[in-house]
Amino acid sequence: MNPTPTGHNQRGMALVVSLVFLLLLTLIGLSSMQSATLQEKMTSSVMLRNQSFQLAEAALRMGESAVQVETYSLAVCTTATQCAPPAESATLTAAGRNSTSGVNWIAVPGGFYGVQNIGTTLTAVNVPSNTSATLYRITAVAVVGNNQRSVVESIYAKY
Numbered sequence: 001m002n003p004t005p006t007g008h009n010q011r012g013m014a015l016v017v018s019l020v021f022l023l024l025l026t027l028i029g030l031s032s033m034q035s036a037t038l039q040e041k042m043t044s045s046v047m048l049r050n051q052s053f054q055l056a057e058a059a060l061r062m063g064e065s066a067v068q069v070e071t072y073s074l075a076v077c078t079t080a081t082q083c084a085p086p087a088e089s090a091t092l093t094a095a096g097r098n099s100t101s102g103v104n105w106i107a108v109p110g111g112f113y114g115v116q117n118i119g120t121t122l123t124a125v126n127v128p129s130n131t132s133a134t135l136y137r138i139t140a141v142a143v144v145g146n147n148q149r150s151v152v153e154s155i156y157a158k159y
Contacts, residue, residue: 048145055110055142056150063106063113063138067156074117074136077102083118089141089151103139111142124157133159 066072077083086101095107103114116137124133136156143149 045148048148049150052142052144052148052150053152055144056140056152059108059111059113059140059142060138060152060154062108063115063140064154064156066106066113067115067136067138067158072158074115076117076119083116085137085153086114086116086139089114089139090149092141093143105141110144111140113138113140115139118155121157124159127157127159131159133157 081100082102084101086098086103088098088101088103092105092112095105095112097104098114101114101116103116105112105114116139118135118137120132120134122130122132124131124135127133134157136158137153138156139151139153141149141151
């Protein structure tokens with residue numbers, strides 16, 4: 001009777017098992033890399049959106065500062081189109097006067113702002129009672145990166 005050594009029959013099996021484990025570890029590593037890449041893209045998008053919003057807020061404040069100047073004046077809008085929020089804010093790429101809305105867009109660092117005189121009122125909020133206030137709509141636009149656009153707007157009561 002010849003006893004056969006059991007160690008010789010299992011040597012190839014250890015190699016196959018270790019290769020399967022190596023393949024599994026490689027797949028786990030590739031999956032982790034794809035997840036990290038996706039998270040990096042999402043973070044970049046959030047950062048650009050935040051930067052765009054901050055630039056639009058800064059442009060809005062510059063527009064409000066321009067309106068606050070005592071000598072600032074602007075003709076009252078006369079048509080529904082001219083008194084409506086400017087539709088071109090969704091596609092604006094350069095400063096200048098828009099013939100449809102009548103808004104004159106001013107370039108500032110990182111964006112643009114436009115002002116509309118939407119009329120006077122005696123009932124503006126945070127204005128003394130029975131005080132006539134001129135209402136200005138200030139619209140600001142900022143575009144960052146691959147067309148990451150932010151549009152913000154405020155109504156300023158000047159009395």
